[in-house]
Amino acid sequence: MPLNYISHKENQALNAILAEGLNNGALALSEMLNKNIQIKTPDTKVIKLRDLPNLLGGAEIIVTGIFLRFQEGLNLNAFDISTGISGSILILFSVDKAFEITSILLSSVDYTPAIDPKMIFESALGEVGNITGSAVLNTISDKLKIPINPSPPAVVTDMAGSLLESVAATSLIEDNEIILIDTCFINESREIKGHFILLPDSKESILEILNKLGAANND
Amino acid sequence: MTEMVISVGLGEVHVSKDPSVVLAAHGLGSCIGLLAYDPIHKIGGLAHILLPDSTIIKVCDNKGKFADTAIPYLIELMKGQGAIQINLMIKIAGGAQMFAVPGMNSKMNIGEKNIIAVKRALSQVNLKIKAEEVGGHTGRTVKLFVKDGTSLIRTAGLNEKVF
Numbered sequence: 549m550p551l552n553y554i555s556h557k558e559n560q561a562l563n564a565i566l567a568e569g570l571n572n573g574a575l576a577l578s579e580m581l582n583k584n585i586q587i588k589t590p591d592t593k594v595i596k597l598r599d600l601p602n603l604l605g606g607a608e609i610i611v612t613g614i615f616l617r618f619q620e621g622l623n624l625n626a627f628d629i630s631t632g633i634s635g636s637i638l639i640l641f642s643v644d645k646a647f648e649i650t651s652i653l654l655s656s657v658d659y660t661p662a663i664d665p666k667m668i669f670e671s672a673l674g675e676v677g678n679i680t681g682s683a684v685l686n687t688i689s690d691k692l693k694i695p696i697n698p699s700p701p702a703v704v705t706d707m708a709g710s711l712l713e714s715v716a717a718t719s720l721i722e723d724n725e726i727i728l729i730d731t732c733f734i735n736e737s738r739e740i741k742g743h744f745i746l747l748p749d750s751k752e753s754i755l756e757i758l759n760k761l762g763a764a765n766n767d
Numbered sequence: 768m769t770e771m772v773i774s775v776g777l778g779e780v781h782v783s784k785d786p787s788v789v790l791a792a793h794g795l796g797s798c799i800g801l802l803a804y805d806p807i808h809k810i811g812g813l814a815h816i817l818l819p820d821s822t823i824i825k826v827c828d829n830k831g832k833f834a835d836t837a838i839p840y841l842i843e844l845m846k847g848q849g850a851i852q853i854n855l856m857i858k859i860a861g862g863a864q865m866f867a868v869p870g871m872n873s874k875m876n877i878g879e880k881n882i883i884a885v886k887r888a889l890s891q892v893n894l895k896i897k898a899e900e901v902g903g904h905t906g907r908t909v910k911l912f913v914k915d916g917t918s919l920i921r922t923a924g925l926n927e928k929v930f
Contacts, residue, residue, distance in 0.1 A: 598777045607774075607794035608908055610923055615866040702866040706923050709794020710906025713777055714865040717797050717817055717877040720824060 558758045563592045565691060565761065566729060569684030570744065574733070576679045581653060587680075588732040588739075597716045597726045597747070600708075604640070604743075607709025612646035614639040614677030615715065617699040618685050633696060633756055635748035636718045637681045639731075643705060645740050646673055652735050670703040677701040680744070692760040719747050772910070775800075775813045778832035782812040782844040786914035793908045795861035797878035799834070799885050799901070800909040802858040803841060804916040805850035811913040812850075814841045818877065819884030834884035842892060857894050858918055858930065859885055860909045862901040878902065898930050 567589045574587035601607040620632035641649065650672045678701050689696040704711060727746040732739050748754040772789045775781045777798065781790055790813040792800035803812040814837040821833035830840040842852055862882035882901045889896060900907065900920050910919045910927075920930040 601794065608923075613866075615868065617868060699868045702868045704865055704904075706796075706865065707794035707906035707908070710796030710863065710923075711865055712796075713794070713798045713817065714796035714863075714877070716777060717881075 559592075561758065561761050562727070562754075565688055566592055566684060566727070566744075566746070569687035570680065570729065570731060572687055573680035573683030576683050577676065577733075580675075580679065583652070583735055586734040588734060589729055593728045593730075594725055595728055597712055600712055600726070600728070600745075604708045607707060607712075609708045610643055610705060611708045611711065612641050612643050612673065612703065612705045613711040614673055614681075615702045615704065615711075616677060616681045617718070618681070618696055619699075620694055620696055633692075633694070633748075633753050634750075635746065635753055636715050637677075637684070637698075638711065638715050638745040638747070639677050639680060640708070640711070640743040640745065641673075641740070645742060646705070648738070648740055649673065649676060649733065652738070652740075673703045674701040677703070684744075684746075688757060692757065694760070715745070715747055718749065720750050721748065768914075770912075775815045777815055778817050778829050780812070780814045780831040780837060780841050780844060782810065782841070782848055783913050784808065784810045784848050788913045789910050790913065791908065791910045792861075795907045795909065796863055796865045797861070797881060799859055799861040799881045800907070801838065801841065801885060802860075802909060802911045802918050803845060804856045804911065804918075805845065805854040806856060806916050807851065807854050808849050809913065809916070810845055810848050810850040811911045811916065812841050812845045813909075813911055814838065816881060816885060819880045834881060834888050838885070838888040838892065852892070852894075855894055856897045856916065857889060858898040858909075859896055860900045860907050860920055860930070863903050863905055863907070865904065865906065867904065900930055 570587045570589050574585050577585040616637045619634040650669050653672045685696045729744040731744045732741050768787050770789050771787050775792050792815045799816040801814040816834050816837045817832045819834050821836045830836040862878040864876050864878045905922045908921045919927045921927040
C-alpha cells in the first residue's frame with residue numbers, strides 16, 4: 549500500500565532513496581566490522597502503526613527497538629517536533645535476533661568481568677541503529693542538499709505495543725501511517741530479520757522531502 | 768462464565784456493562800490507560816489516551832486520542848449506559864518514557880505530559896484517582912473486569928498483579 553497522500557511516482561522515488569540509504573548503511577557496517585554485511589530490502593510498505601503489533605505477534609510480545617529522532621538543521625540539541633523535515637526512526641528486532649546481531653558485532657571482543665552485559669548489548673545495538681539510521685538520513689540529506697541530523701540512539705527491550713505507541717506519540721499524522729521496510733541483515737550464511745520504521749512528524753515533512761527530491765532530480 | 772477480552776487500541780474508548788467483558792489496554796508505553804468503574808451499576812470503561820492536548824491539531828475527529836477530550840467522552844459514554852459520575856472509581860496506568868534519547872528535549876517526554884494532562888482533566892470534572900501506576904521506563908498492560916471492577920496490571924517479564 550502506498551502513502552495515500554503522495555503519487556505513485558513519488559512513492560517510487562521514496563522507495564529508491566530508502567533502499568539506497570539502507571545499502572549505504574550495510575556498507576558502513578561492513579567497513580566498521582571488517583565483515584561482509586549486506587542488507588536485503590524488500591519493498592517499502594505503508595501501514596497504520598496500530599496494525600503493526602499484530603504483524604509482530606501482539607502488543608505484549610517483547611522486542612528490542614533502536615530509536616532515533618531526526619531533524620533538519622544543525623542544532624543538535626533540539627530534537628523536538630518542529631517545522632521542516634523531522635521525524636522518528638525505529639529499528640525493531642526480536643530479542644533473539646538482537647542478541648545474534650550483538651554476537652556478530654562483538655565476535656572479536658573478549659569478555660571481562662568489568663563489562664556490564666546489558667550495557668554492551670545496548671551500545672552494540674545502538675551502534676547498528678546509529679550507522680543504519682545515519683546512512684539513510686545522509687542519503688536523503690545528500691540528495692536534498694540540506695543537513696538532516698540524527699539524535700543519539702536509544703535502545704529499549706520491552707513490549708512491542710509500548711515501543712510503537714511511544715513512537716506514534718511523536719507524530720501528528722492522523723492514523724500514524726508509517727513507512728515500514730522489512731529488512732534482513734546478512735552476514736555470510738546468517739540472515740537476521742528486522743523491521744526499519746520511518747515515521748515523519750507531519751505530512752508536510754514527507755512532502756517537503758519529496759518536493760526537494762523532485763527539484764534535486766531536475767537539476 | 769466465559770470471559771471476553773476486548774483490546775482497546777490506541778486512541779480508542781470502550782465502555783461495557785456486560786459482566787463477561789474484560790477491557791484491556793495491551794503494551795502501554797507513553798500512553799495512559801484510564802480505567803473507570805461504577806461499582807453500583809457495574810459499568811466499566813477504558814480509554815487508551817495517546818497525547819495530552821487536542822488543541823495542537825486543527826480538527827479533532829478522534830476524541831479518544833487526547834487527554835482533554837477522551838475523559839469527558841468516556842464519562843459521557845458511561846452515563847449513556849446508566850453510570851453516575853460521582854460513583855466512578857478511576858485508575859490510571861502508563862505515561863512511561865520508553866526512549867530516553869541523550870540530548871533530546873525534555874518536551875519530548877510525552878509520557879509525563881500525558882500524566883499531567885490526564886490529572887488536570889480529571890480534576891476539572893471532580894474525579895479522584897483511586898490508584899495509579901505511572902511514569903518510569905517500562906511498558907504496561909492493564910485489564911478491568913466489568914463484573915466486579917477488579918483491575919490487573921502487568922509489566923514485561925513480571926506476573927500480573929492487582930492494582
